[in-house]
Amino acid sequence: MRRITLWLLSTVAAVVLAFSYRTSTMGAAGGETVSVAAPPTTGPTGIGGSPEDDGTTEDDGPTGNAVTPETTGNARSYAGSVVQTRWGPIQVTITVTGGKITDVAVPTYPSGNHRDEEINAYALPVLRQAVLDTQSAHIDTVSGATVTSDGYKQSLQAAIDAAHLR
Amino acid sequence: MTTATAMHPVPVRRRAATPRWWADAAGAAGWLSLLVVTALWMHNSGVQQTTGGGWTAVAAIGRLAGLYAADLMLLQILLLARIPLVERAFGQDRLARWHRWTGFTSFHLMLAHVVLITLGYAGPVHTNALAELWDLVVTYPGMLLAALGFAALTMVVVTSVRAARRRLRYESWHMLHLYAYLGVGLALPHQLWTGADFIGSPAARAYWWTLYAVAAGAVLVYRAGLPAWRSWRHRLTISHIVPEGPGLTSVYLRGRRLDRLPVRAGQFFQWRFLDGPGWSRAHPYSLSGPPRSDLLRITVKDLGDGSAQVAALRPGTRVLVEGPYGRLTGETYPGGPVTMFACGIGITPLLALLWELPYRHGEATLVYRARTEADLAFRTELEWLAAHRGVRVVYLLGARAGRPSWLPARYADNTDEGALYQVAADIARHHVYVCGPDPWTDAVRSAARTAGVAADRLHTEQFAW
Numbered sequence: 001m002r003r004i005t006l007w008l009l010s011t012v013a014a015v016v017l018a019f020s021y022r023t024s025t026m027g028a029a030g031g032e033t034v035s036v037a038a039p040p041t042t043g044p045t046g047i048g049g050s051p052e053d054d055g056t057t058e059d060d061g062p063t064g065n066a067v068t069p070e071t072t073g074n075a076r077s078y079a080g081s082v083v084q085t086r087w088g089p090i091q092v093t094i095t096v097t098g099g100k101i102t103d104v105a106v107p108t109y110p111s112g113n114h115r116d117e118e119i120n121a122y123a124l125p126v127l128r129q130a131v132l133d134t135q136s137a138h139i140d141t142v143s144g145a146t147v148t149s150d151g152y153k154q155s156l157q158a159a160i161d162a163a164h165l166r
Numbered sequence: 167m168t169t170a171t172a173m174h175p176v177p178v179r180r181r182a183a184t185p186r187w188w189a190d191a192a193g194a195a196g197w198l199s200l201l202v203v204t205a206l207w208m209h210n211s212g213v214q215q216t217t218g219g220g221w222t223a224v225a226a227i228g229r230l231a232g233l234y235a236a237d238l239m240l241l242q243i244l245l246l247a248r249i250p251l252v253e254r255a256f257g258q259d260r261l262a263r264w265h266r267w268t269g270f271t272s273f274h275l276m277l278a279h280v281v282l283i284t285l286g287y288a289g290p291v292h293t294n295a296l297a298e299l300w301d302l303v304v305t306y307p308g309m310l311l312a313a314l315g316f317a318a319l320t321m322v323v324v325t326s327v328r329a330a331r332r333r334l335r336y337e338s339w340h341m342l343h344l345y346a347y348l349g350v351g352l353a354l355p356h357q358l359w360t361g362a363d364f365i366g367s368p369a370a371r372a373y374w375w376t377l378y379a380v381a382a383g384a385v386l387v388y389r390a391g392l393p394a395w396r397s398w399r400h401r402l403t404i405s406h407i408v409p410e411g412p413g414l415t416s417v418y419l420r421g422r423r424l425d426r427l428p429v430r431a432g433q434f435f436q437w438r439f440l441d442g443p444g445w446s447r448a449h450p451y452s453l454s455g456p457p458r459s460d461l462l463r464i465t466v467k468d469l470g471d472g473s474a475q476v477a478a479l480r481p482g483t484r485v486l487v488e489g490p491y492g493r494l495t496g497e498t499y500p501g502g503p504v505t506m507f508a509c510g511i512g513i514t515p516l517l518a519l520l521w522e523l524p525y526r527h528g529e530a531t532l533v534y535r536a537r538t539e540a541d542l543a544f545r546t547e548l549e550w551l552a553a554h555r556g557v558r559v560v561y562l563l564g565a566r567a568g569r570p571s572w573l574p575a576r577y578a579d580n581t582d583e584g585a586l587y588q589v590a591a592d593i594a595r596h597h598v599y600v601c602g603p604d605p606w607t608d609a610v611r612s613a614a615r616t617a618g619v620a621a622d623r624l625h626t627e628q629f630a631w
Contacts, residue, residue, distance in 0.1 A: 004341065011348070014314060021310045024355065118293075143215065143222045 074098060080159030082108060085151035087116055092155040094131075096163045101135055104128045104156075110148060119145045127152050136160070184497060188255040196241050199377065203233045206370045210363045225286025229363060232279035236357060236374075238272035239319075239350045240381045247384035248392075248488070257493040259628040266326075273323045276316065308355030315352030318345040337447050347385070354378055393436075393488040400427055402485040404439070405461065407477065410543045413468040414511075415477045416454065418461055419485060425459035431496065431522035432515040432599075432625075435489035437464065439479055448488060452601075454514035454544075456521040465543070467511040494627040496523045499597050505590050507572070507610045509535040509602025515627075516601050517544055520551055528556035533589055535562040535572070535602065560589060572609040582613035594618035600626040 018024055075097040082091045088110030095103035106124055110116045123145035130139035137157040141149040207230050215226035245252060245261050245268075252261070280299075288298035303313045324330060325342045334342075357364060357374060364370050400421040408416040421427075429435075436448035454465035466476045494515050504525050506516045513534060520532060536542050542561065551557040564574035571582055586593050598619050600610045607626055614624055 007341070011345075015348070015352075018310050018314050018352075023305065023307050023309060024311050143218070 075102065076163070078159045078163040080155035080157070080162070083151040083154045085110060085147045087147055090148060090151040090155055092152055092159055094156070094159045094163065096165065099165065101131060101160075101165070104131050106152070116148075120148060123148055124152075131156060135165075184254040184493075188251050192252055192255050199237055199241060200234065202373055203237045204230070206367065206373065207233055207363055210367060210370075212363075221286050221289030223286075224282050224289065228279050228282025228286050229361070231275045231282060232357075232361075233363065235272045235275035235279055236350075236353060237377070238268050238275065239346075239353075240377050242268050242272070243347070243350065243381040244384055247381070248388045248491070249384055250388070253491055254493065257627060258491050269326070270323065273319065276319065280316065306356070307359035308357075309360060311352045312356035315349040318349035318352065322346045322349065340447070350381075351378075393486070396427070396488075397486040400424060400487075402462070402487060404479055404481050404483045404485060406481055407479055409477065410465060412540060414465060414543050415468075416463055416465045417476060417479065418463050420461060424457070424462065427457065427490070429453065429457045429462075429490035431456045431518035432494040433490040433492040434515070435464075435487040435491070438486040439476070440484040440486065441475075441479055444475065445486075448486075450491075452492070452494075452515035453518045456518050465511070465514045492627055494519070494599065494601065494625050498622065498625075499523055501525065502597065503529050503531075503590070503592070503595060504597045504599070505531045505533065505593060506599040507533045507535070507602070509572075509606045510537075510541070512601035512603070512607075513543060514601075516599055517547065519599060520555075520557060525555075528558070530555070531558045531560065531590060533560045533562060535574070535606070537563070537565070539563060570605060570609055572606055572613065582609060583617040586613050586617045594620075597623045598625065600624070604628050 075095050077093055077095050080092040080094070082089045089108050090106065090110060091108040093105045093107060094101050095105070104127075106128075109120050109124065111120070123142040126142050127139060127149060131137075137153045137160055139149075139153065141153075207226075212226050212230060216223045242265055246265055256264075284295050284299045284302065287302065288295045293301075303309050322343055322345050325334060325339055331339060354374070358371060364374070400423060402419045402421040405418040405420045408418065410416050431453065434450050434452040436450050438445045438448050449466075451464040451466055453462060455461075455463035468477075492515070496519060501524055504523060506520065508516045516532065520530060523530070532548070534542065534548075539561075542563075548557070548559050552559055562574050562577070564576045567573055567575045567578035569578065571578055573580060573582065573585055577585060580588070590596055593614070594617060596619065598610075598614050600607050600614075602610075607628060611624065611626055615621070
């Protein structure tokens with residue numbers, strides 16, 4: 001075989017194998033519809049929240065706990081919508097006591113690779129504190145976790161709407 | 167039909183002069199694209215992140231480096247896509263020089279991008295940079311493709327470093343160079359899927375998709391489509407071969423509808439003779455006679471790179487062409503005194519111009535430099551032009567001067583520009599055409615500039631790149 005043929009075949013092989021790798025087509029599957037929020041749940045979110053959206057979630061981990069409102073004494077929980085971000089779905093749940101957000105939980109967040117985990121390990125506590133401080137979804141994006149922050153804020157806003165907070 | 171009269175020009179369609187704003191428009195477009203990239207980066211908090219310092223700043227600068235690298239690579243593809251507007255505005259010799267510069271610059275920016283992004287990502291989470299790099303490549307969307315593209319581009323750059331380039335056969339180097347297209351293409355997915363400046367920015371995605379689409383379209387249309395169409399439309403075949411002198415061969419070509427081939431005297435094509443192996447390499451040869459509606463002529467010197475085979479070509483052989491290219495034309499010549507400087511095989515485009523330019527009797531001078539009298543070509547034609555169109559032909563024979571000069575040794579006691587005044591005392595008013603080896607062309611060029619020839623009257627083109 002001539003050298004040029006060998007080069008051609010090797011190149012084709014390298015490209016085909018590279019495109020077969022899982023990260024090489026993942027963007028194409030998501031298409032252009034990324035980071036579009038699921039429509040915010042309307043009305044009182046008491047009826048089952050939005051777990052339908054979780055069908056797209058890869059890990060069927062703790063996403064089912066969005067059943068709201070959950071009344072514990074005076075405190076009620078409200079789940080935000082599941083927001084699909086570039087890195088994966090994110091969902092925020094807030095606990096409201098006496099018209100104030102007293103706690104924020106994130107049952108679902110991107111964890112596709114260990115960088116997501118590392119980033120979120122420091123970003124989520126920062127975001128949580130910001131929500132408790134400002135009592136709103138108007139919080140600063142965490143540097144280095146822009147995508148997660150944006151999804152977080154969208155889901156958070158849906159939860160705040162559901163709780164009829166201002 | 168003698169050789170001389172065979173090249174009598176037959177009127178062909180003339181092309182309008184290249185508008186001077188084309189160069190401004192093309193230059194402005196390139197500059198604007200870098201501006202757009204910067205603006206999109208700034209819109210995505212690039213400046214705040216940079217001034218904020220820390221690892222975020224490192225990653226932000228890394229992103230900008232990557233964006234510039236990609237933009238410059240796509241601009242290069244456009245520069246070399248043989249887009250007629252770009253070709254005519256700048257000329258291939260300048261484009262090739264710019265390509266070398268932007269090529270290495272974009273590669274260095276790409277290296278900076280890889281290093282800075284890796285550090286910027288590894289820093290905040292305190293991981294080892296190499297581990298982070300591996301993680302980036304194997305887990306981030308499109309990153310394995312980007313790594314492959316990086317490898318392809320690295321190979322292209324390494325084989326284009328002068329030392330390596332000299333060791334490679336032209337054909338091998340050229341084939342490897344085509345991997346640049348692959349490398350640039352493989353970089354796109356990671357930009358769109360992982361690039362922080364794309365996610366959530368429809369404007370950025372639109373810009374990059376457009377740039378990639380335009381670059382790919384330009385290559386397909388002007389590098390592949392147009393030459394294929396022209397070759398098919400005109401069906402050039404070899405009519406006959408005429409030896410012109412030692413190591414010098416003229417090839418006469420016929421084809422269909424040559425009057426519709428938009429070529430001017432002084433221009434060149436990339437030629438492929440379909441006579442067997444070796445056709446994969448295209449050779450740049452200027453027309454050595456004015457383009458006619460029934461006949462074209464090129465003259466080839468044996469340079470030891472396959473050009474010797476030309477003498478053995480058979481009539482009837484099919485020929486593929488890319489072109490016409492080149493700015494050494496009479497397009498901006500309005501009439502009036504003209505002086506041409508030819509050295510060696512550089513005579514070919516100037517001879518075509520002598521046939522075509524509309525100078526009046528006695529207005530044209532040709533200075534023809536060669537080693538010995540035996541090396542002079544086209545004596546019959548030059549004598550015909552001297553007799554019938556009053557062309558003054560000055561032969562400069564002899565060995566090179568001991569210093570860099572366009573003069574042979576025997577006249578080397580003149581200064582370069584002093585000798586120009588002896589050729590024509592009013593040289594500053596002349597249109598000057600120069601064609602020859604690069605150092606020789608440079609010597610004439612700088613002497614002419616010193617002697618007061620305006621830049622827009624000084625026409626040169628370099629062929630050795």
